[in-house]
Amino acid sequence: MKYSIIIPVYNRPTEIDELLESLTKQDFSNNFEVLIIEDxxxxxxxxxxxxxxxxxxxxYFFKENSGAGASxxxxxxxxxGDYYIILDSDVIVPSQYLYEVNKALEINFTDAFGGPDAAHKSFTALQKAINYSMTSVLTTGGIRGKKQAVGTFQPRSFNLGLSKVAFNKTQGFSKMKNGEDIDLTFRLWENGFETQLIEKAFVYHxxxxxxxxxxxxxxxxxTARPILNKKYPETAKPTYWFPSLFIIGIDVSIILAVFGxxxxxxxxxxxFLLIFLDSLFQNKNVQVAFLSMFTSLTQFLGYGLGFLESQFYPKK
Structure with missing residues (x-):
């Protein structure tokens, strides 16, 4: 099986340099190709x-700007190739990445997979804090790569695999600006394809x-989630409201505190104290733990406000 690594890029030559350097160090003897799509x-x-x-x-391909999904x-x-691997330009690939992907697909072939992300030791404190907020059980429930879920795992486009057969059937990513990877997952399932999480195929994001x-x-x-809920109503869950209710609850708690x-x-x-302690335990760094409280609040605030705007004031 030949792998084709697809990397869209927009105004990030330095990031591409780091990513390509990491791909030259793969512990993988089979042939693979890399396609850089300049958007x-x-x-x-x-x-x-x-x-x-x-x-x-x-x-290397240069095309008119049309967004990451189209690229x-x-x-x-x-x-x-006959199996495509999609990577974001802001990742670094560990040397064992392709070996782990190939090994997992040989054991349990699925037409799509996703892998987790992690923070490299060279990342800034803020980047490590953001990584914590996006992957912690306390903030996202660990859904972005810390739970085994064959057949129901929703791959994310920063680290995603897709067979040629599945691409031809689904035609790949839709025109959605956000949530296009989740949309693709739902269409894969509708067409009878399975997905899986390959835990050892992580990237530094x-x-x-x-x-x-x-x-x-x-x-x-x-903003993407209400659109997906309407497009695929059977996938809607009450938990998607949690970030919005979380930030509303903060406002209510402040008002109540004014009255004693x-x-x-x-x-x-x-x-937030639990977040600080958990991040401190994971990162062994007080600065990262402190920033994790702010990045977690930012994550809830951004997602929650985006969800509410899209839910009640959808763009036409």
Missing amino acids: GSTEKSEVVVGKYKNQLDIN RNFGMQHAT KRRSSIQQFFKQTFGFG YNQLLYCYGFY
Whole structure:
């Protein structure tokens, strides 16, 4: 089985350099190809890609800007492999990545898979805190790669595999700006394809480098969920309301505290203390643990507000 690694990029040549460097260090003897899809960037990666022509089977494509989903589809349409691996440009791939993917698919083949993300030791304290907030059981329930779920796991586009057969059947990603990976998962299931989590096929994911960018990203995630709920009503769950109810609860707790009722505010304080302690235990860094409280609040705020806006004021 030949793997085609599809990487859309937009104005991030430095990130692509780090990612391609990591792909040259794979402990994997089989042939694989890499396709870089430049999505109308003004800061092009062509020179960076040229550095790896003698180290990787790599192809560079430049196209008009149309978004990450369309760029991934473009890459799969031009790939020569029979199994596609989609990566975001802001990841670094551990040396064992392809070996673990291939091993898992040989044991239990599925037409799609997803892998977890982690924080590399070289990441900033804020990047590590954001990674904690996005992957912790205390914030997301561990749904982004810390639970085994064959057949029901929803892969995310930063680290996703898709067979050529499944791509041809589903036509890949939709035109949704956010939530397009979840939309693809639902269409895969509708067409009888299975998904799985490959826990050992993790990537180091840099994510956003500022609180403002992280808020914007999570806001986009929030806006996508009501759209998906309406499109696939059988997948809607009450738990998707939790971030919105969480931030409403904070507002209520502050109002109650003004009138001398502090119990609810204490509950929130205890929750954020748990986040601090859990992050400290995982990261062994006080600064990261402190920032984790703020990134977790930002995540709830961004997702919750995005969800409410999309739910009650949908764009036409």
